[in-house]
Amino acid sequence: MELSFFQDSFSNNLARLNETCTDLDLGEICSTNCENNLLACFGDCNPGDAACERICIREGFDCVDGCPCHADCILGCENCPADVCSICAFPEENEDHLKCFAELENELFQCIQNCGGSSSCVTLCTVQYSQDILNCPCEEGCPDGCPCPNYQCSKLTSHEHALANFNIFTQDLKINYGPEKSRFFGESGCSILYKGATYLFGGWVMDEYGNAIEYATHVLDGCDIKKAEGVSFYFDCFYGSVGYLPRDGDPEAFIMLYDGNNHIQGYDGSAFLSEELPSTNYGHEIIGGHIPAYKGNPILIGGESLLVERYSATDGWIVDEKIPEFPDELLYAYSSVWGDFGVVIFPGETGSDRIIWRLFDDEWTNIGIVPWTSRRVFSRAVLFPNNEVMVIGGGTEEKLTKFTFNEDFTSIEGEYLDHSPFLSWWNPYAILVPDGYCLQK
Numbered sequence: 001m002e003l004s005f006f007q008d009s010f011s012n013n014l015a016r017l018n019e020t021c022t023d024l025d026l027g028e029i030c031s032t033n034c035e036n037n038l039l040a041c042f043g044d045c046n047p048g049d050a051a052c053e054r055i056c057i058r059e060g061f062d063c064v065d066g067c068p069c070h071a072d073c074i075l076g077c078e079n080c081p082a083d084v085c086s087i088c089a090f091p092e093e094n095e096d097h098l099k100c101f102a103e104l105e106n107e108l109f110q111c112i113q114n115c116g117g118s119s120s121c122v123t124l125c126t127v128q129y130s131q132d133i134l135n136c137p138c139e140e141g142c143p144d145g146c147p148c149p150n151y152q153c154s155k156l157t158s159h160e161h162a163l164a165n166f167n168i169f170t171q172d173l174k175i176n177y178g179p180e181k182s183r184f185f186g187e188s189g190c191s192i193l194y195k196g197a198t199y200l201f202g203g204w205v206m207d208e209y210g211n212a213i214e215y216a217t218h219v220l221d222g223c224d225i226k227k228a229e230g231v232s233f234y235f236d237c238f239y240g241s242v243g244y245l246p247r248d249g250d251p252e253a254f255i256m257l258y259d260g261n262n263h264i265q266g267y268d269g270s271a272f273l274s275e276e277l278p279s280t281n282y283g284h285e286i287i288g289g290h291i292p293a294y295k296g297n298p299i300l301i302g303g304e305s306l307l308v309e310r311y312s313a314t315d316g317w318i319v320d321e322k323i324p325e326f327p328d329e330l331l332y333a334y335s336s337v338w339g340d341f342g343v344v345i346f347p348g349e350t351g352s353d354r355i356i357w358r359l360f361d362d363e364w365t366n367i368g369i370v371p372w373t374s375r376r377v378f379s380r381a382v383l384f385p386n387n388e389v390m391v392i393g394g395g396t397e398e399k400l401t402k403f404t405f406n407e408d409f410t411s412i413e414g415e416y417l418d419h420s421p422f423l424s425w426w427n428p429y430a431i432l433v434p435d436g437y438c439l440q441k
Contacts, residue, residue, distance in 0.1 A: 017069045017070050018069045018070075018074050018075070018076075019069075021068065021069035021074070021075065021076045022076050023068040023069055023076030023077045023085075024069050024076075026067075026068045026069075026076070026077060026082075026084045026085065026089075027067045027068045027069035027070060027076070027084075029084050030064075030066075030067035030068060030082050030083070030084045031064050031067050031070070033063075033084075034060055034063035034064045034067065035060070035064075037060070037063065038056050038057070038059065038060035038063070041055075041056035041059065041060070042056050042057075066080075066081070066082055067082055067084070068080050068082055068084065068085055073085075086144070086145070087138075087144075087145040087146075088137070088138035088143065088144060088145045091137075091138040091139075094137060094138055094145060096136075096137040096138075096145060096146045097136055097137045097138045097139075097145075100133075100135075100136035100137055100151055101133070101136060104129055104132050104133060104136070105129075107129070107132075108125055108126070108128075108129040111125035111128070111129075112125050135148060135149075135150040135151045136148075136151060137151065147196075189201065189202035189237055189289075189427055189428065189429045190202055190237035190241065190242045190289035190290055190427060190429070191220075191242075191429045191430070191431050192242050192243070192244075192255060192290075193431070194244075194252070194255050194269060195269060197219050197220070197221070197269065198219065198220040198431055199217065199218070199219050199220075199228060199242075199255065199269075200217065200218040200219065200220060200225070200429055201217050201235045201237055201242055201257070202235060202236055202237035202238070202289075202427065217231035217235060220431075228269075229269070229270040229271070230267070230270045230271035230272060231267070231272075235257055235259075237289040237427050238286065238289075238378075238426075238427060239259065239260040239261070239285040239286055240257065240258055240259045240260045240285070240289070241258045241260065241284070241287060241288065241289050241290055241291045241300070242255065242256065242257060242258070242289065242290060242291065243255075243256045243258070243290060243291025243292070243293070243298045244256055244291075244293065244298060245264075245266045245277075245298070245311075246296070246297065246298070246311070246312070246313055247313055248313075251293065251296050251297075254266040254267060254268050254273065255267040255268075255269070256291060256298060256311075258280070258284070258291060258300070259285075260283060260284060260285025260286065260287070260303065261283050261285055262279040262280045262282075262283060263279060264277040264278065264279065264280070265277065277316075278311075278316030278317055279316075279317065280300060280309055280317045281305075281309060281317055281318075281319060282300075282303070282304045282305035282307070282309065283303055283304040283305075284300040284301070284302055284303035284304065284305070284309070285303050285304075286303060286332050286333055287300070287301070287302040287303050287331070287332060287333070287334065288302075288332075288333055288334045288335055288336065288348060288378065288427075289378070289380075289427050290335075290336065292336045292337075292338040292343045293338050293343075294308075294310065294338065294342065294343050294359060297310050297311055297312055298310070298311045299311070299320075299343070300317070301326055301331060302326065302330075302331035302332055302334065303331070303332065305325075306325040306326040306328070306330070306331060307319050307325045307326075308320050308323045308325070308326070308359075322362045323359065323362050323363075323364075324363070324364060326357070326364065327357065327364045328350045328351040328352055328355070328357075329350070329351030330349065330350060330351055331345075331348075331349075331350050332348055332349040332350075332377070333348030333349045333377035333378045334346060334347055334348035334349075334350070335348065335378075335379045335380055335381035335391060335394075336381060337381050337382070337383040337389050338383075339383065341358070341360060341387075341405070341409040342358055342359050342360030342361070342409070343358070343359040343360075344356065344357070344358045344359075344367070344381075344389075344409075344412070345357045345358075345359075346370060346379065346381050346389075346391055346403075347370060347376070348375075348376065348377040348378060348379065348394075349375060349377050353375050354369050354370050354372075354373075355368075355369060355370075356368040356369065356370060356403075356412055358409065358410075360409070365410070367409070367410060367411050367412050368403075368411055368412040368413060368414070370401075370414055371401065371414045371415065371416060372394075372401070376391075376394035377394060377426070378393065378394060378426035378427045379391050379392060379393045379394030380392055380393050380427070380428055380429075380430035382430050382431065382432055383432075384432065387404075387405050387409075388402055388403065388404055388405075389402070389403040389404075389405075389412075390402055390403075390430075391403065391414075392428060392430050393426060393427065393428040393430070394426070399416040399417065400416070400417045401414050401415070401416055401417065402414065402415055402417050
């Protein structure tokens with residue numbers, strides 16, 4: 001068979017693609033790989049072996065059809081099994097892969113520094129480095145990327161992420177709760193990621209007739225919701241809030257449960273801490289269900305007081321006099337995100353109802369205005385790895401809202417997204433999950 005005829009046929013097949021697809025660049029890389037592989041296959045056939053050539057061509061066309069933006073993956077990398085769609089297709093661009101290599105290179109450097117010129121010591125350091133590298137994301141011990149069996153990945157990995165809302169079960173998201181004909185309902189709920197598991201506080205289980213039959217704390221295990229161990233009472237996220245309790249240099253040593261009325265408890269994922277924890281100076285009930293962290297310490301604000309209370313393991317709860325009080329008349333039922341950029345508060349029930357406030361460098365600044373015009377209380381804000389924020393729920397608003405920071409986090413803009421499955425519940429569970437998580441097959 002003439003090679004030019006094969007290449008012409010192959011090029012005609014390449015033309016069968018979705019030119020409006022967002023993953024055309026990956027589709028081109030994939031189809032080029034297919035063409036190279038098939039030319040190699042063609043070259044391996046014995047001269048004049050038409051049957052071998054036909055097999056190569058058929059496999060080549062099937063390969064291209066399986067590329068993003070082509071026949072079998074017409075929408076691009078969405079649910080496409082092509083290798084180029086894997087998070088490990090390009091390890092040099094994978095944040096977890098690069099982070100792991102950088103950490104190990106630093107460890108290698110420190111190890112060699114401590115060898116004092118001993119060649120055998122340097123050899124041992126190098127051997128250990130070579131072994132540890134194999135456990136990095138996208139390497140032999142973790143070929144599919146995070147999570148990895150022998151490497152502690154970042155909380156937010158380089159996976160594409162999606163927003164999961166557990167108030168209702170959408171058509172595509174399938175979360176299972178054990179007993180047949182019962183379902184899990186999450187209004188007045190709050191969630192927290194702790195030691196790799198997502199804990200769901202608040203909410204309740206309903207029977208097939210919509211009657212509440214069980215109040216308990218639950219943990220999300222894969223696509224299943226199970227009762228959490230050691231929680232003997234119902235924790236209400238309408239009045240109370242959940243955050244992290246720091247201890248011994250670990251800012252997330254335990255889960256902190258605050259009832260909104262001065263009382264704090266610590267939880268280690270299986271039992272409550274026996275020690276009595278310091279009480280707050282003010283009541284901070286109905287503030288939104290989550291406790292932000294500022295400069296590595298939990299803070300409480302709103303409710304009874306607009307002063308900022310900060311927690312430390314040595315001093316307990318103190319009013320931080322360096323930070324001015326919240327610059328509005330009142331603060332209830334808000335949502336927030338936090339990080340190195342400080343704490344950003346999306347208004348719930350405040351004096352203005354529309355201003356977005358940022359606490360950074362011990363100062364409050366107005367960084368933007370929310371797009372909604374009516375009061376939006378008990379919504380949930382979720383921070384994505386690219387520093388976009390999604391806000392869902394809030395009683396009166398049905399539309400998912402995306403907020404985008406500028407480069408230095410001094411301003412933020414929001415826009416509605418047409419995403420009907422996210423309805424307007426109060427205090428919904430909203431967590432970050434890998435794209436494709438628990439999709440209904």
